[in-house]
Amino acid sequence: MNIRYEETQGRSLGFYALISGLGILILAALGAVYYMEHHGHYVTGMSNRIVWGIPHVFALFLIVAASGALNVASIASVFHKKMYKPLSRLSGLVALALLAGGLMVLVLDLGRPDRLIIAMTEYNFKSIFAWNIILYNGFFVIVAVYLWMMFERRMNKFSSKAGLVAFSWRLILTTGTGSIFGFLVARQAYDAVIMAPMFIIMSFAFGLAFFILILMASYKWTERPLGDAVVDRLGNLLGVFVAAVMYFVVVKHLGSLYLAENAGVENFILFDGGVYTQLFWYGQIILGSLIPMALIYHPALKSNRSTLGLASLLVLIGGVIQLYIIIIGGQAYPLEMFPGKEILEGYGGIATYTPSLPETILGVGGIAVALIAITFLVKILPFLPESLANEVADPHHKG
Helix, strand or coil, X not given: CCCCEECCCCCCHHHHHHHHHHHHHHHHHHHHXXXXXXXXXXXXXXCCCCCXXXXXXXXXXXXXXXXXXXXXXXXXXXXXXXXXXXXXXXXXXXXXXXXXXXXXXXXXXXXXXXXXXXXXXXXXXXXXXXXXXXXXXXXXXHHHHHHHHHHCHHHXXXXXXHHHHHHHHHHHHHHHHHHHHHCCXXXXXXXXXXXXXXXXXXXXXXXXXXXXXXXXXXXXXXXXXECHHHHHHHHHHHHHHHHHHHHHHHHHHHHHHHCHHHHHHHHHHHCCCCHHHHHHHHHHHHHXXXXXXXXXXXXXXXXXXXXXXXXXXXXXXXXXXXXXXXXHHHHHCCCCCCCCCCCCCCCCCCCCCCCCHHHHHHHHHHHHHHHHXXXXXXXXXXXXXXXXXXXXXXXXXXX
């Protein structure tokens, strides 16, 4: 495949408008951080029962999506699918940018960001959080080396081996992220080993949805050819991943319902949890899963890029909702501190949480950081192929 890569021009009014809009969101996020740090976390919706708020939802959403965004490059280098090879550079870039945005939110939501130095220098290897620090840093280094091997012609022959290392590392990383919840036995909504593989397949869906939107927007705004062969292949793959996420969600909840000790929390999430139940059925299942699959697989909408873009956007919205239910809903349900007893005061009953504006702005700022990094880097480095028309990208194209 004779692929030529080129930087984007980045001189149009639309380019500067995009940079300005993202910059404003980032400045607003920094202002929100200052406001929360100056006044204390009482100005947020968090409490001594809901200690992970909406910023954690956005942070983990971006971190999980970062792992999945690298999937496109992995399919090319590890599984030797030629159609995906021209997309590998952009795939690595999107992965690094999403991880940077997610970690920014995570660090700035700690309450004491300066304490991160201690977390990076003194490890408690019994803590999954300590392991994740190593995994995140390792991901940056490995993917950066992987990208360098793709850019440097002399090192191209080693890119497949680097891709295999990156593929293995990101599976471990997402397993570690899912294990944060899978090993928390104190929370009945979390205590399930299936959380780890479920987070892996969630990463595939969220990361690919991000990648599709960025790819289509990049080629539309730069007026470069993007053939249906690439778009249709990515769309079909997204549909498979969304269906797989639904499968794991069904297995997770059916498995929990089978255990009598989890009947209370499952009833809370599925039937009697108020806003969490509504978000689960209308947000995660219908809006974030069933509608996207219908948009992708309906015969009348085949090769329709507008509907694929809408489906990808709905998958991302459904992903945020899914993590909101897991993280916030899991904390809202009371701890089983004294099995068989009812707690009348203090930690009894369902905890309430309403995301505050500063928290939400901080989370959105993480997405803005990822997007502005991608926008700048495709302008100064040749991440995008000059053409992805069918005759260029599809090795089986017959004209």
